[in-house]
Amino acid sequence: MNRLNREQMAARVARDIPEGAYVNLGIGLPTRVADFLPGDREIFLQSENGLLGMGPAPAPGEEDPELINAGKQPVTLLAGGCYFHHADSFAMMRGGHLDICVLGAFQVSTHGDLANWHTGEPGAIPAVGGAMDLAIGAKRTLVMMELLTKQGQSKLVEQCTYPLTGLRCVLRVYTDLAVFDLGADGARVVEMVDGLTIDDLSRLTGLPLARADQAQAI
């Protein structure tokens, strides 16, 4: 069984981002998707702190403290990119102008609920940032995450137990073992890694899983 590593997961997501797409890549794992976007495809990366047309990290010594991404890392701006204020930036996100948003998750439910901002632990200081805006604003909200926690529990669930970020907002989940489409009818397996069966996935997740008509190997 060829479980995907994080780079392979990022590469798999990148494959589904078409030329011309306006995309926000969430903090953490989704940020890596940028490294796998083919250079011959013009794709517009937005960062919610006010830039569109985000380029790669600057060369060492070229960092500008006033040119950062939402993760507060130094970035660059492509020719043709631009800056704008926070209300315009979130208008892009909430007004349905982004084609794709890729987010990490603690849990995703089979009908598309997302939990990725708060573990709900007592004593934890909550912080939400732009997570809730991203979850509900883009035309397509995608999640990338490992399917199982370190303790082996499925993060794809019937009902999220962590506090929700958004309701019925996730259309597709990319994991290290399979790709799932979500919807009112539940989760359908679009792709699996070699050597895995639907039954295996159902056992690992504890979920009834249907196979998409066009399901194939990742």
Next chain:
Amino acid sequence: MNRLNREQMAARVARDIPEGAYVNLGIGLPTRVADFLPGDREIFLQSENGLLGMGPAPAPGEEDPELINAGKQPVTLLAGGCYFHHADSFAMMRGGHLDICVLGAFQVSTHGDLANWHTGEPGAIPAVGGAMDLAIGAKRTLVMMELLTKQGQSKLVEQCTYPLTGLRCVLRVYTDLAVFDLGADGARVVEMVDGLTIDDLSRLTGLPLARADQAQAI
């Protein structure tokens, strides 16, 4: 009795506009106030079609069809002026950022209701423009108008009979015969032209009128 002409009315209003004020002058008669603002006082004129720091009309031959005021007349921009889009422009007006707005009126009620957009005549095509936004948005909404119609009816009234532009929004009315402060208690006469008495004004307007404590000649 020295009834003020329109230039004198404009000059009278201009006297009350302090240095540093952000001001919108409505279409028509109020536009003339600009001609009487003293040159040594920096006053910021806003036009709702997207400019702040409006200057005088351009010299003949210097008109720019893309540099106009809300009345669609060619204007100029002062050094230090700037352009912005319509939502930001109306945010200035509706968000309480303008200090003073000067409007014309069909009628004003003694408690500050304004009617200046529509005669209510059947068959008239209604047009409101920015009148309702201006009426309610500025810190001080002022009206300048002749006190009487050509038929001798008072335009300062107990209750407006024309369709309203805004409720309880006008603080002061400058007319050719007197200046009135308005409020919940009704109209108080702040100034009158020489040779006029409160009784004369009450008779002309058909209104009970109080004299402001500091009332004086215009």
Next chain:
Amino acid sequence: MIDKSFADIGAAVADIFDGASIMIGGFGTAGMPDELIDALIARQVGDLTIISNNAGNGEAGVAALIKAGRVSKVICSFPRQSDSHHFDARYRAGEIELELVPQGNLAARIQAAGAGLGAIFTPTGFGTLLAEGKETRTIDGKDYVLEYPIGADFALIKALKGDRWGNLVYSKTARNFGPIMAMAAKTTLAQVSQIVPLGALDPEVVVTPGIFVQRVVAVAAAPAPAGSGESQ
């Protein structure tokens, strides 16, 4: 490579359909996308809903569209002008429906559509004819009217310069509704005096980011009217 520029203005408007809602920028003639409107008139589509500040004046722009009989409804703040005779005639003939919206509500509702808000409580119009039948609420002692977003299938706007990604800058008061209409329409068409190479627009001064613009068409700058000075 993404290139939103259209060499053929007719191709840029080719998918505008019967019954479409169309925002048209401009305040008076400043910022009026006359050439895009002419291209639209050349297509035989009608029953259009036009969202614009005015209902056309003179013979060009929105006035020409109305004259051609393509407009069934106008949403605007100020239809009646000294030279709005084409609108006036169609309106009096009962051929055009008018939804009159205070200018600030128009701007705010367009901006709300672009920003994804569901509705806004606005201060303008409370207690007037234009708020009749609308939900109202007193908030912190002040009265507001509930207004809904205004979006559109298309926006036709005029800018000064654009690039192949759709970034735009404007000229003076011709900016007016352009930036917010670009955000509120599903498909935004911008006519510009000049298409510049990518990167030629300073990223600090782009007014409309390309994400809000789907098509850019260069039109020859109109010759300056007699007696007018620079008109970039």
Next chain:
Amino acid sequence: MIDKSFADIGAAVADIFDGASIMIGGFGTAGMPDELIDALIARQVGDLTIISNNAGNGEAGVAALIKAGRVSKVICSFPRQSDSHHFDARYRAGEIELELVPQGNLAARIQAAGAGLGAIFTPTGFGTLLAEGKETRTIDGKDYVLEYPIGADFALIKALKGDRWGNLVYSKTARNFGPIMAMAAKTTLAQVSQIVPLGALDPEVVVTPGIFVQRVVAVAAAPAPAGSGESQ
């Protein structure tokens, strides 16, 4: 002559009072008005409500204000960061109240305050903990939460250049909340790297018109941190 520039940064903050609500620009350290905050710390006012995206990180800016014990409430979207230890400690000690607001709602509520709206129905947060107890409504099949404007007594923001009328331009992503906070606060203080003569800012590229800015203070541009390139 109107001159909003202050030579003395202490004089610029001299009327900030106990219990004031203060918006502070910046996203992380980009756009954080450190010098204005230092001047505020030098005054002995407390019980402040801070509205900012973060609750301070490291030792400067909002973190220093919190460390100094001047803050009783924070309204922000993202308080918890790897180096937000001053906030964390005060919060866990029960000394600071936290109102957590999704970032887009924060921006929209600040913008609504500046624009004079009474309330907005926003799509973000519906069905989550952060909308608990709030009014909701389904509009055109989509669910929204009613949110109220956030204004403030003061805004402290950082821009690149300003003039004596208060016009501002910004630098890159340091722009972030500056323009909308300037619109939402009763009194806006902008620190800039340079005060330029009136007319030096192109009227087409002014981001914040002077009407939204009451005071402008020039601060020396910080020396570029070791290993950093240009930092205009």
